[in-house]
Amino acid sequence: MTTTMLTGNASAAWGARLAEARYVPAFPITPQTEIIESLAGWFADGSMSGRFVTLDSEHSMMTAAGAAAAAGVRTFAATSSQGLLYAMEVLYTVAGWRVPFVLVNVSRGLSAPITLGPDHNDVLAARDSGFVQLHAETCQEVLDSVLMAYRIAEDDRVSAPVLVNLDGFFLSFTREPVELPDPEEVRRFLPSPEARPLGFTASRPAARGVAVLEGPTYSYFRYQLHLAVEQARAVHDEAAEEFERRFGRRYGAIDGYRLDDAETVLIMAGSFATKGRAAVDRWRSKGRRVGLLRLRMIRPWPAADLAAALSGRKAVAVLDQNLAPGLGGILFQEVAAVLAQCPGHPPVLRSFVGGLGGKEISRGEFDHLLNITEHARPDEGPVGPVLLMTAREAEQVGQRLRIAGHVPEEVVS
Amino acid sequence: MKVAREHYRSVKDLPADEIIAPGSPLCAGCGALTTLRLFHKVLGGNAVVVNAAGCMTLMATYPFTPLRSSWLYTTMASPSAGAQGLRDALDILMESGRLPKDENLNVLVLAGDGSTLDMGLSSTSGAIHRGLDFWYLCYDNEAYGNTGFQASSASPLNSHTATSPLGTPWVKKDIFEIWRSHRPPYVATISAHDAVDLAEKVERARPLRGAKLFVALATCPPGWGFEPAMGDDLAKLAVETGIWPLKEAVEGSIRHTFIPERRRPVEAYLEPQRRYRHLFQPERRPEAIAAIQEAVDRYWDATIASERP
Numbered sequence: 001m002t003t004t005m006l007t008g009n010a011s012a013a014w015g016a017r018l019a020e021a022r023y024v025p026a027f028p029i030t031p032q033t034e035i036i037e038s039l040a041g042w043f044a045d046g047s048m049s050g051r052f053v054t055l056d057s058e059h060s061m062m063t064a065a066g067a068a069a070a071a072g073v074r075t076f077a078a079t080s081s082q083g084l085l086y087a088m089e090v091l092y093t094v095a096g097w098r099v100p101f102v103l104v105n106v107s108r109g110l111s112a113p114i115t116l117g118p119d120h121n122d123v124l125a126a127r128d129s130g131f132v133q134l135h136a137e138t139c140q141e142v143l144d145s146v147l148m149a150y151r152i153a154e155d156d157r158v159s160a161p162v163l164v165n166l167d168g169f170f171l172s173f174t175r176e177p178v179e180l181p182d183p184e185e186v187r188r189f190l191p192s193p194e195a196r197p198l199g200f201t202a203s204r205p206a207a208r209g210v211a212v213l214e215g216p217t218y219s220y221f222r223y224q225l226h227l228a229v230e231q232a233r234a235v236h237d238e239a240a241e242e243f244e245r246r247f248g249r250r251y252g253a254i255d256g257y258r259l260d261d262a263e264t265v266l267i268m269a270g271s272f273a274t275k276g277r278a279a280v281d282r283w284r285s286k287g288r289r290v291g292l293l294r295l296r297m298i299r300p301w302p303a304a305d306l307a308a309a310l311s312g313r314k315a316v317a318v319l320d321q322n323l324a325p326g327l328g329g330i331l332f333q334e335v336a337a338v339l340a341q342c343p344g345h346p347p348v349l350r351s352f353v354g355g356l357g358g359k360e361i362s363r364g365e366f367d368h369l370l371n372i373t374e375h376a377r378p379d380e381g382p383v384g385p386v387l388l389m390t391a392r393e394a395e396q397v398g399q400r401l402r403i404a405g406h407v408p409e410e411v412v413s
Numbered sequence: 414m415k416v417a418r419e420h421y422r423s424v425k426d427l428p429a430d431e432i433i434a435p436g437s438p439l440c441a442g443c444g445a446l447t448t449l450r451l452f453h454k455v456l457g458g459n460a461v462v463v464n465a466a467g468c469m470t471l472m473a474t475y476p477f478t479p480l481r482s483s484w485l486y487t488t489m490a491s492p493s494a495g496a497q498g499l500r501d502a503l504d505i506l507m508e509s510g511r512l513p514k515d516e517n518l519n520v521l522v523l524a525g526d527g528s529t530l531d532m533g534l535s536s537t538s539g540a541i542h543r544g545l546d547f548w549y550l551c552y553d554n555e556a557y558g559n560t561g562f563q564a565s566s567a568s569p570l571n572s573h574t575a576t577s578p579l580g581t582p583w584v585k586k587d588i589f590e591i592w593r594s595h596r597p598p599y600v601a602t603i604s605a606h607d608a609v610d611l612a613e614k615v616e617r618a619r620p621l622r623g624a625k626l627f628v629a630l631a632t633c634p635p636g637w638g639f640e641p642a643m644g645d646d647l648a649k650l651a652v653e654t655g656i657w658p659l660k661e662a663v664e665g666s667i668r669h670t671f672i673p674e675r676r677r678p679v680e681a682y683l684e685p686q687r688r689y690r691h692l693f694q695p696e697r698r699p700e701a702i703a704a705i706q707e708a709v710d711r712y713w714d715a716t717i718a719s720e721r722p
Contacts, residue, residue: 022505022509023498023501023502023505025494025497025498025501049509050505051501051504051505053497053501053543055494055497055536055539056494056535056536056538056539056542057535057536057539059488059490059491059494059536060491060493060494060497060535060536060539061494063487063488063491063494063495063498063536064494064495064497064498064501065498066495066498067463067485067487067494067495067496067497067498067499067502068498068499068501068502068505069498070485070498070499070502071498071499071502071503071506072502072506072511073501073502073505073506075498089488089490090488090491093487093488194509194511198506198511198512200461200483200485200499200503200518201512201516201518202459202515202516202517202518203516205458205461205480205481205482205483205484206483206484207473207478207480207483207484207485208484208485208486209484209485209486209487210473210474210475210476210478210484210486211470211471211473211474211475211486212474212475213474213475217475
C-alpha cells in the first residue's frame with residue numbers, strides 16, 4: 001500500500017486499473033477526460049491488458065460497454081453530464097440486460113445554459129435507470145467505491161451495472177492524498193476478472209434483450225430488476241465489511257457526521273458535504289446541536305438507514321445540489337417520502353437548493369439555512385425550497401444582466 | 414450480363430441447413446426475412462446477431478426465437494456499437510484463452526433502413542472507421558416499416574408513405590456510397606431474388622477482415638401495397654428495371670454483378686405497388702414517372718460507360 005497525491009479523476013482510473021478491467025470503451029467529455037486519458041496510457045504501455053477503444057458517442061460507448069459485459073468481460077466506462085444524458089436510453093437498456101460493469105460519472109451541470117461546473121441534475125436523471133448509484137465525497141472514496149462497485153455489480157444477487165459519482169472540478173481536479181491498495185489484496189477482495197460467465201459462444205447460443213410484448217411478463221422483468229437493485233443494499237454492506245478488514249476504511253450507505261446528540265440534521269451528497277462538515281464544526285463550537293448526514297448510496301435508496309438515523313430528531317434540512325423545475329430539490333422529495341412513513345419523524349423538514357453549476361455555498365448560506373430550519377414551526381404546512389444565493393453573487397449576476405442589456409440599470413441596483 | 418460465379422453455380426449449391434426455423438410473427442411475404450434466411454445460411458449459424466429496433470426485432474419475442482444463432486437486441490441508434498463491444502469482448506476472451514477458437518462467433522448487425530441510414534449512421538460510421546471486423550445486413554424496405562411505413566431517408570422519390578401522402582420529395586440516400594466512402598473492405602447490394610449472387614457476395618466477403626456491409630432491397634407487402642405472393646416478382650422487377658442495381662465494392666473499387674441488358678421501363682415495377690398508385694390514378698403523371706426513369710437511365714449510362722471495356 002502506498003500513499004500518493006491523486007485527483008478524483010486519477011483515483012477513478014486507478015480504481016479501474018486495480019480492478020483489472022479488461023475493456024474500456026471511451027468518449028471524451030469535460031471534466032471526465034483525465035480518466036480515459038490515464039486508462040489509454042495504461043493500455044498502451046501494458047499496465048492494463050485487454051482493449052481500450054474510442055467510440056463515436058456516449059450512446060455508442062454505453063452500448064459497447066453493455067455488450068462486452070454481456071459477453072463476459074470486465075468493463076469500465078466513464079462520462080459526464082451531457083454525455084450521461086446522451087447515453088440515457090442505453091443506461092436503461094443495459095440495466096435491463098442485467099450486465100455487471102462500472103460506470104463513473106463526473107457530475108457537471110446540464111445545458112441550457114451550457115456550463116462546466118458541477119451539480120447533480122445529470123446523475124440524478126439516471127436514478128431510475130436500474131443502475132446502482134454511489135456518490136463519493138473524497139478522492140480516496142472514488143477509488144475505493146470503484147473497487148466496491150465491481151463486487152456489488154458482479155454479485156449474482158445483483159448482476160446490474162453500478163454508477164460511481166464524483167463532482168466535476170471540485171473533486172475531479174483536486175489532488176488529495178490517496179492510499180493505493182495493494183494489487184494482490186485487491187485480487188483477494190474482487191473475484192477474478194476471468195471468472196465471469198461467458199454470454200455468447202458457438203456451442204451455447206443465447207438471446208438477450210428480446211422483445212416482451214405482454215404487460216405481465218414485462219412487469220415481471222422490471223420487478224426482477226427492482227428486487228436485484230434492492231439486494232445491492234445488503235451486498236454493499238458485506239463488501240464494506242470485507243473492504244474494511246482488508247484496507248482499513250469503512251463505508252456506509254449513509255455517512256453520519258457528529259450526529260450522536262444532534263437535534264438538527266443537514267443532509268447533503270457529494271464533495272460539497274465537506275463544506276457542510278465545516279459548517280457543522282462551526283455551529284458545534286457555538287453550542288448548536290447540529291450534525292450532517294451524507295447520502296452515499298442513492299440507489300438502492302437506503303430508506304431504513306435514513307429512518308433509523310433521522311427518527312427522533314427535531315429538524316431536518318436537505319440541501320440539494322440539483323433542481324427539478326416546478327418541484328424543487330430532488331433528494332428532498334425522497335427523504336420526505338421516507339420520513340412520512342417513519343414513526344417519530346422529525347416535525348420540521350425544510351428544503352434548500354444550492355451549489356448549482358459549481359456555485360459556492362458560503363458560510364452565510366449555511367448559517368441562513370440553519371436559522372430557517374431551527375426557527376421553522378412544525379405546523380407551518382408545505383413550504384417551497386429556498387434557493388440559495390448571496391447578495392454579492394446576486395450583484396454579480398446583475399452586472400452580467402446589465403452588460404447583456406437585459407435589465408434596466410435602476411431595476412438591478 | 415452476369416459476372417462469373419466462383420462459389421455457387423445455382424441455388425441448389427447453397428447450404429441446405431436452415432439457421433432460421435419456420436414460424437415468426439413477421440408479415441406474410443416479408444422480403445427481409447427471406448433475405449436474412451438466405452444470408453444467414455450462407456454465413457453459417459456461428460453468429461451473434463446484433464439487432465436495431467425495427468421489423469426484425471419482432472422475430473424474437475420472449476420466450477421464442479426462430480434463430481439457431483445468438484441474438485442481442487441493442488437500440489435503434491447503436492447496433493454497430495453493440496457489435497464493437499461484442500467483437501472486442503470475443504477477441505479479448507480468445508486472447509486470454511477463455512474462449513476456444515472454435516467457439517468464436519461472427520458478429521452480424523441486422524438493421525432496417527431507418528436505423529441504417531438515419532439514426533444509427535454515426536455508430537456504423539465509427540465502426541467502419543475503426544476497422545471493426547463485423548458483418549452488417551441492412552434490410553431496406555424503404556421506410557419505417559415497423560411503425561406503419563413512415564418516410565425514411567431510404568424512401569425513394571415520389572413514393573407514398575404514411576408521412577409523405579403526396580409522395581416523398583427527396584431522392585433516396587445512397588447508403589452504398591456513404592459506406593464506400595469510408596473505405597471498408599467490402600460493400601454490396603443484394604436481392605433475395607438473386608440468391609446465388611447474394612451467396613457469392615457473402616463468400617467473397619468472408620476472407621476479408623473489417624466491415625463487410627450489405628444492403629438488401631426488402632420487399633414489403635403491407636408497406637408497398639401488394640399481395641404477399643407477388644414479392645419475388647417485384648424483387649425481380651426492381652433488378653430488371655435497373656432500379657435496384659446489384660453491385661459490390663472490394664476495397665473501394667466497384668463492379669456490377671448484373672447489368673440488365675435491356676432494362677424494362679420503371680413503370681412495370683411502380684404500377685403494381687399501392688405506394689406509387691398516385692402516379693397512375695386518378696390520372697397518369699408522366700413527368701413524375703419520367704423523373705424516376707431518368708434517374709435510372711442516368712445511373713446505368715454512367716455505369717455501362719465505366720464498366721464496359
